[in-house]
Amino acid sequence: MPKCIIDGREAEFKAGENLVEVAKTVGVEIPVFCYHPGLSVVAQCRMCAVEVEKMGKLQTACSTPATEGMVVHTQSEKVKKNQKGVMEFLLINHPLDCPICDKAGECDLQDNSYKYGDAYMRYTEERRTYLDLDMGPVIKKNMNRCIHCTRCIRFGAEVAGVREMVAVQRGNNTEITTVDGRALETDYAGNYADICPTGSLTLKDFRFKKRAWYLKKTSTVCEGCSRGCNIELHQENNVIHRTLPRENQQINKWWICDEGRFNFRYVNASDRVSTPHALRVESDWTSAIETARTAVAGKKVALLVGTDLTQEELALVQQFGAKSFPGAMIAHFGTSGVKNSSDDADADALLKRKSKTANLHGAEKLGIPAFESLPAGVNAVVVIRGGRAVLPSLGGVTASVGIGVFAGSQAAGFEVVLPGLSFAEKEGTVVNSAGVEQKFKRAIGPVGKSKSLSEILMMWNFQGTSPHASQNQKVTAAAGGV
C-alpha cells in the first residue's frame, strides 16, 4: 500500500483518500467544518488547511488526496496561524449564544475554537444579523449562528434528493434558507440538525429540553421499519430525550429518517398504559394475570404476535403457545398491506421500507406465518406486540388479552392489558430486510410497572427456554455500534 508522512508518522492510504481521513488513521486530528465524509467536498471553510512539502500555499486537507511520498505538516506555525485566522473570521459575526444554545457541549465551533482559536476578540465593527424564516415543524433555524459551511445545502441536494435548502444573496450577506418561508419537504429533515456544526439548525423537538452533557447514550437499532438503521438513544433519568443516527456504512451510512428519529416519543408518552388493567380497570399484576387466564380458559385461542418483537420474544411465544395452547394459531402482524417479506420493498430512494416494523424478516425466519384471518371457531385472541405493530382487525372476535405497549385508546379494546416493554427497554435481536441480524441493548429500565415478556409468561405459569437468550444473559452490542 502507498505511504505518506504526516507529522513525522508514516501513514498507509488507499488511492484517492483525502488527508483528513488518512491523518485520522495515525491519530492526527485535522479540524474541519465543511467537510463531511458523506457529502461532496467543497473546501470552503479553509479550516483544514495544512502544509504540504513542495507545494507553496497551504492545501486544504479535505480536497487533497494523499500521494506516495507526500510529506504533510499539521502543526506548523503557518498552519496554526491560519486556524486562528479562520476561527477569528467565523466568530466575528457569531453571536455569543452558548448559554442559551442547544448545541453547547456538542458544537464543532465551540470545540475547534477552544482547541485551535484565540481567546480574545479584535472585532469592534457592527455584527451582521438576519431575520429567521420558519422552516416547518422539524428544524429551527437561527441564521445568525450560521458559519456558511453549506453542509445542509449539500445534504438536501445530494442525500435527501431535494434542492430545498439553498444559499441566497452572495458574499457577506449570504443567507442559507428555504425559499419564501417554505417548510422543509424532505422526510429526512432531522439530519440537518445532526450535520450542522453550530446551533444554526436544531431540532424543534429537542429545543431547550436537556443539556447534551447530562444525556447517557445507548447504541441500539431503530424499530421504525425493516431497514434496521443503527441509532443512539439519549436518556436521562429513564426518560428518552432524543434519537440520533449511528454510523453504519452497510445499512444507513450516517442518516436516519424523521419517522425513525421521532419514533421514541411513545416510550415515555403520558398516554402509554404502564400498569396492568383488568376489565378496563387498573389492577395489580397477580389479579390481572388471573383475569387473563380466566378470560381464555376453555376457549379456542389464537396468538397474534407483532413483527416489532425480537427474535427472543417470538421464540418464547412459540414455546408458550405449544405448551399452553397446543394447536393454536400463531401468526404475525405488523404493517397493513405488507404481509410477507415479498411484500416488503423500498418505500423511498434512501432508507425507508414498506414494512413499518423492525423484525418482519426475523419472524418469517422463525417460521411464523402472516396473519390473514382467524380460523373458524376461535373465540379468544391474545395479542402480543411491542409499540409499533399495527393492531389487526379481529372481525368481531373478542380481544381477550393484550401484552405489550398500548396507548390508552388502544388498551380499551382489550379485556386484559398486561403492559410490556418497548424496544428501548429491552435487549434482543432483530433481522432486517437484508437478512442482517442485529443485537441491540436496552437504553432505559421498564417504564412504570411494565414487565418483560419472559417475566409475564413466567407468571402465567410458564418457564421459557428460549434458544436465543434468557432475560438474565448479557447481550452483545448491535452490529456496527459500541
Place this chain on the structure above:
Amino acid sequence: MAKILSQKFYDEMNKLEPRYPNKVALMLPALHAAQDETHWLSSEVLEEIAAYIGCHPAQVREVASFYTMYNLKPVGKHHIKVCTNVSCALRGAEEIVGHCEKRLGIKCGGTTLDRKFTLHEEECLGACGTAPAMMLDNDYHENLTIESVDRLLNELEAK
C-alpha cells in the same frame, strides 16, 4: 397555475434549448428574458421559470439572488446605475451621484414616489476611458457631466 410569461418567452427559450446539453443551462437566459418582460422577478415568475426548466423553485431563487442585474424587488420604470468604482470616482462620479440624488429627491437604493426612477451605485461598467459613466436601463451613457445628466433626466421626465 396561469402563466405570466408570454409565448414569445417560451419561443425564445425553445430556440435556445438545442444550444445547451441540458435545460438548467438556460437559467440565466430565462431570467434575462423574463425580466425583459416583467421588469422585475416576482416569486410567481421564478416559480414559472422553475416549472419550465424542471427544477425546484429554490434553485431558481438561489441563482437569481446571486447576480446584481436581476431585480427581485420592484424597480422604477427607469433604472439608473451610476458607476462609482475607481476610474469613475477619480473623474467625478460622486458629484454625479449626489446630483442625481438631489434632483430625484431620493437616496441611492431608493425609488421616486411616482415610481419613475430607481437609483443605484454600480460597480465598474467597463467604460473607464469615458468616465464618469452610468447605465440607464440597458444603455450606457458615458462622459457624463451634470449638464448631460440633466438633459437625460429632462427627456425621461417629459415622456
Place this chain on the structure above:
Amino acid sequence: MNIMHPDGGGGVATENLFAQHFKNDEARFIDYYLNKMGGYTALKKAFGMSQDDIINEMKKSNLRGRGGAGFPTGVKWGFIPKQSAKPKYLVCNADESEPGTFKDRDIMRYTPHLLIEGMVIGGFAIGAHHGYIYIRGEYTREAKLLNEAIDEAYAKGYLGKNILGTGFDFDLTVHRGAGAYICGEETALLNSLEGKRGEPRVKPPFPAQSGAFAGPTIVNNVETLAVVPFIVNRGGDWFSGLGKIERSGGTRLISVSGHVKKPGVYEINAGSMTIREIIYDLCGGVLGDKKLKAVIPGGSSAPVLTADEIDVVYDIDPLMKIGSMMGSAALMVVSEDYCVVKLLGRITKFYAHESCGQCTPCREGCKWMEDVIERIEHGHGREQDLALLLDIADNINGKTLCALGDAAAGPVMSFVKKFKSDFEAHIRGGKCPNV
C-alpha cells in the same frame, strides 16, 4: 503607423492589429472583415494544418493569456486530452469586470469577427464543436452586435455544420452574465454557464479535464482568441517577435484611465514602454498637470505603485519582479487630487460586494477590511487599525478558494504600506490631509 485619437485611445505598435479598426463603426461587418482585414483566410489555412501544428504555432507565439493570469495560451491548449468521452468546449471569457479594464469591449463592438474566427480555429485545434462567449450582462449592446456578427458568419458558412466543406462543425452561442465580477474566474464562469450560482470550484480537477458540463474545456480571454487568426496567418515566430521582451509575444491592448489627459485603449508592442512613457508620452500626462500620486497598474487587484516606481517596463514579468502585476493591462492613474484612503476604501468595498461568499477568509475578511478602512477614512481610526488591516489581509492572502481573496488583500497591503503617512494622518488628525 501610429494612430492617435484626439479624445483618447490609439495604437503605436510597430504593427497595429486592432487600433486601426477601433472607433470605426463600419469595421464590425463581415464585408469589411473579408475585404479590408483578410477575414477568414486564417481559418482556411488552419483547416489545412493538424491540431498539433496549430498548437505549436500558439506555443511559438509566446502569447500569454490576456485576461489577467498571463498563462501561456499554447501550453493551455495542449492540456486538452485528444480523446474524450464527453464533448469538449471552447469558452470565451468576455466577462471583463476588472475595474479599469475596457479593451475587450472595443474588440467585441469593432472587430467581433476576429473573435469569431479565432474561436473556430481554437475549436478546431482542441477538438471542440461548441463554443460559448460568456459576456458580462451589462454589455447588452455588445452582446447584440456580437450576435449580429455571428449571424453573418453563419450565413456565409463560417459557423455551423461542415464549415467550408471540411466536415468540421462548430456552433457559437453568446451567453450573457448578469452582474457578478467573480464570474470572470474561469470555474465560476463555467458554473454560471451551467445555470448555477457563479461560485468558483475546487481545483483540481482543472477545466481542461472537467470544465463545462463536465467536458474538457478551454477558457480564453477575448483578446487572446482575437489574435489567433493573426498567429495562424503570419506564424508564431512573427507574433513572438512583435513582443519586445522575453517570453511575451505580440501587441497588447492596454486600458488607461483615471487622472490622465487622454484615457482610452492603446495598442503597444508587448514590453515596449515603461509606465512613465505610457502616462506622459502616450496619454498626454496627468490630468490638470497635477502631481502624480499613485498608479494601479493591472486592474484594481494589482498592488499599487508610487510615483517613484513608474520606470518599470509595463509587462507581466517586470511588474511581477517589483511585487505587482500586469493583470488585465488596466492602468489607473491617481493624482494628488484624490484621497488614497478613500480610494482604498472604494476598492475594498468592491471586493466585499463581489465576494461569492463561499470561503471563510474572503466572506468575512473583505467586509471587515471595508469597515475598518471606512472608519479610518471618516476619522474614527485607531492606532492599532493599520496593523489589524495588514493582519486581516495576511489571513486572507493565499488562504482562499480562489484569487479574489488575494485580489482584495493585495491592494490593502500595498496601499497601507506605501501610503502609510496618509492613513496615519487620517487616524491622528481625524480627517484627510489633502482635502
